[in-house]
Amino acid sequence: QFPFGRRLPCDIYWHGVSFHDNNIFSGQVNKFPGMMETVRKITLSRAMRTMQDLFPLEYNFYPRSWILPEELPLFVAEVRMMKDRNPSWKPTFIVKPDGGCQGDGIYLIKDPSDIRLTGSIQSRPAVVQEYICKPLLVDKLKFDIRLYVLLKSLEPLEIYIAKDGLSRFCTEPYQEPTLKNLHQVFMHLTNYSLNIHSGNFIHSASVNTGSKRTFSSILCRLSSRGADVKKLWSDIISLVIKTIIALTPELKVYYQSDIPAGKPGPTCFQILGFDILLMKNLKPILLEVNANPSMRIEHEQELSPGVFENVPSPVDEEVKVAVIRDTLRLVDPQKKKRKDAQCLLYPGVADGKLQLKPVKIQVKYGMKDKQHKHHSLKLSLKLKFYLKLGSCQSLEQAPESSEELPEAALPSLCLKQVFPKYAKQFSYLRLVDRVAALFIRFLGVKGTTKLGPTGFRTFIRNCKLSNSNFSMAAVDILYIDITRRWNSMGIDHKESGMCLQAFVEAFFCLAQKKYKSLPLHDQVASLIELCECRLAALRGKRLVWGCG
Ligand code: ADP
Numbered sequence: 001q002f003p004f005g006r007r008l009p010c011d012i013y014w015h016g017v018s019f020h021d022n023n024i025f026s027g028q029v030n031k032f033p034g035m036m037e038t039v040r041k042i043t044l045s046r047a048m049r050t051m052q053d054l055f056p057l058e059y060n061f062y063p064r065s066w067i068l069p070e071e072l073p074l075f076v077a078e079v080r081m082m083k084d085r086n087p088s089w090k091p092t093f094i095v096k097p098d099g100g101c102q103g104d105g106i107y108l109i110k111d112p113s114d115i116r117l118t119g120s121i122q123s124r125p126a127v128v129q130e131y132i133c134k135p136l137l138v139d140k141l142k143f144d145i146r147l148y149v150l151l152k153s154l155e156p157l158e159i160y161i162a163k164d165g166l167s168r169f170c171t172e173p174y175q176e177p178t179l180k181n182l183h184q185v186f187m188h189l190t191n192y193s194l195n196i197h198s199g200n201f202i203h204s205a206s207v208n209t210g211s212k213r214t215f216s217s218i219l220c221r222l223s224s225r226g227a228d229v230k231k232l233w234s235d236i237i238s239l240v241i242k243t244i245i246a247l248t249p250e251l252k253v254y255y256q257s258d259i260p261a262g263k264p265g266p267t268c269f270q271i272l273g274f275d276i277l278l279m280k281n282l283k284p285i286l287l288e289v290n291a292n293p294s295m296r297i298e299h300e301q302e303l304s305p306g307v308f309e310n311v312p313s314p315v316d317e318e319v320k321v322a323v324i325r326d327t328l329r330l331v332d333p334q335k336k337k338r339k340d341a342q343c344l345l346y347p348g349v350a351d352g353k354l355q356l357k358p359v360k361i362q363v364k365y366g367m368k369d370k371q372h373k374h375h376s377l378k379l380s381l382k383l384k385f386y387l388k389l390g391s392c393q394s395l396e397q398a399p400e401s402s403e404e405l406p407e408a409a410l411p412s413l414c415l416k417q418v419f420p421k422y423a424k425q426f427s428y429l430r431l432v433d434r435v436a437a438l439f440i441r442f443l444g445v446k447g448t449t450k451l452g453p454t455g456f457r458t459f460i461r462n463c464k465l466s467n468s469n470f471s472m473a474a475v476d477i478l479y480i481d482i483t484r485r486w487n488s489m490g491i492d493h494k495e496s497g498m499c500l501q502a503f504v505e506a507f508f509c510l511a512q513k514k515y516k517s518l519p520l521h522d523q524v525a526s527l528i529e530l531c532e533c534r535l536a537a538l539r540g541k542r543l544v545w546g547c548g
Pocket of ligand 1: 063094096100101102103104106129130131132133144188189190191275277287288
């Protein structure tokens with residue numbers, strides 16, 4: 001830690017909340033620029049909707065969602081239509097304020113007319129979502145899963161999933177929603193921060209009982225009941241990869257803006273918290289993605305009224321310490337050097353003991369309150385400890401020279417690589433990524449995230465998309481119409497111009513116009529290929545002219 005400023009560059013920068021330091025020119029930062037914005041409820045819902053439009057079957061793990069207030073009329077109309085079609089359909093919806101967390105401001109409704117649109121919390125933009133009425137229950141209780149995912153790199157895409165996670169339980173037996181029980185948060189919401197206040201919350205010293213358990217303990221139970229746990233894991237892996245594929249286009253736009261290609265800058269990695277609900281039939285449903293999942297390994301215990309003490313939480317410790325330890329092992333800058341050295345200097349080295357250079361880590365806590373600061377400090381001390389020892393040995397057992405790391409004694413990695421390992425299966429889904437690459441190419445001035453009218457015209461001209469049926473005047477109208485609508489939704493007023501989602505909408509429009517009879521994903525894929533081909537030809541021509 002560098003409380004009075006940092007003079008030397010670090011290998012790893014561990015920031016508390018978000019990527020915020022533009023004075024880092026090398027090393028690795030544990031946050032991606034724009035991740036917080038990208039996983040907010042509304043932005044995530046939009047990204048998932050785009051993917052659902054392209055690949056409805058592949059993205060059916062995300063509940064149908066509408067954005068409020070702008071899509072309220074659409075929500076009302078769609079629900080009415082579905083009810084007309086199927087009068088026995090008695091849905092429930094969950095309303096979640098954008099930017100909220102820990103269950104804050106969430107409520108359930110049976111009918112669109114129950115949406116609360118007045119009052120300060122209620123008038124916040126929100127997502128309204130189909131409520132999953134038939135979750136899998138354990139001990140008659142609803143629970144969700146928190147899984148930790150390491151996005152190790154954006155380009156090339158590298159994703160790891162922690163083999164174990166947390167299961168967070170409700171504290172009232174579950175009943176399907178009725179008008180009478182809709183408001184019972186301890187029955188319907190699995191948030192730890194809410195249920196901790198229920199008299200029924202059980203802190204357990206064991207990882208397979210109580211109100212917070214390891215996910216592996218649930219899997220054991222399911223497996224003993226004959227459930228196909230292998231299939232469940234494979235569905236979860238697929239959900240995680242598809243979700244990250246939906247997020248990467250936006251992340252790439254932020255990345256090039258904060259860390260322009262060709263200039264010195266750090267690389268990034270990030271631990272994400274995926275919240276997943278299992279349906280009765282074991283289908284995993286994505287609830288949300290957390291950019292800044294809690295890494296607390298203690299919980300508060302009330303010793304006497306009003307007097308609290310932090311006590312270790314074995315279940316949190318078991319899952320979270322492994323995630324941080326192995327994230328550091330994976331991003332360890334000395335790892336590659338060590339591997340090279342092993343090959344060059346010690347061919348056939350067998351005892352697994354290698355010389356290590358200490359890794360410099362800066363832990364920065366942009367936290368809001370003293371309590372967080374305190375935890376962050378403790379975490380940083382733990383980090384140092386694990387890095388030095390590289391294992392779960394106690395301090396007393398530490399070797400005299402902490403420079404020697406018994407690599408072979410480390411527990412096996414808890415993080416499993418899933419991408420690029422399964423890249424082949426999922427690469428056809430990465431269409432919006434390619435649209436984002438076109439968008440970034442025409443952004444022009446580095447450091448921006450929005451495309452100006454000239455950039456959009458250049459894109460159309462270079463890809464030769466205008467013709468007698470689609471004049472440049474029509475191009476300008478398309479740009480103005482879509483940009484104005486997206487900007488009126490009031491997400492980001494800092495810059496003017498066309499944001500990525502608006503460009504994606506315009507691109508889909510152009511694709512539908514050009515390839516009328518194909519399904520949307522084929523229309524978009526065809527237009528991408530055409531654009532990429534024309535741009536490659538243009539580059540070829542320019543090279544020839546350059547040589548001439
Ligand atoms: P927050 O960020 O405030 O925790 P979440 O989206 O995670 O918001 O929702 C809070 C809780 O509400 C979840 O942990 C889950 O128990 C419940 N929940 C959220 N969305 C749904 C849904 N679509 N169906 C059923 N339960 C849901």
